[in-house]
Amino acid sequence: GAGVSQSPSNKVTEKGKDVELRCDPISGHTALYWYRQRLGQGLEFLIYFQGNSAPDKSGLPSDRFSAERTGESVSTLTIQRTQQEDSAVYLCASSPLTSTDTQYFGPGTRLTVL
């Protein structure tokens, strides 16, 4: 079956511009996570959605970062006024309700801020 998909695969933007990244989870997966992977560093948790519950935003690095999810479908991660330190690969993962522990990752969006 189809896995987690993300778009765009690559995004180059200028400092100060806003960007929007999209994640389509595996159909039926109730939990959705966003992570950031900077060069030479481990993946960092950003935000977690579970059904209609309030999201866990504890990993968002600043108020320039926000994310939304409609029900159990698509999620968008928005970065406002991008900075060079935002350059990274942004990864989305989803989990089924029956096994909320195992996360299945998408291919990521590589963001480059010039």
Add this chain to the structure above:
Amino acid sequence: EDQVTQSPEALRLQEGESSSLNCSYTVSGLRGLFWYRQDPGKGPEFLFTLYSAGEEKEKERLKATLTKKESFLHITAPKPEDSATYLCAVGILTGGGNKLTFGTGTQLKVEL
């Protein structure tokens, strides 16, 4: 503070030369120890989850083990297609979910 440390950072093996990758961790409220494989330009691919000390899981040439402070990923008779970065992560409960804290990975290269 929750921490995951992987060693070595990089490992070069000859085909058939078995070895082990290490993941040491300090975490309060462990909810699973996870191993992923990541190929260049791709997202992490799930390999194993371990929950309690003494637990072992196997898949093809890979075997993961867990103690109270560390996990090992043993690679037996590796092949070039096993070349990848292997990531270790610990799961921490977050409002019913499972926030993962990752190590920086071990980059494995298997040569003919």
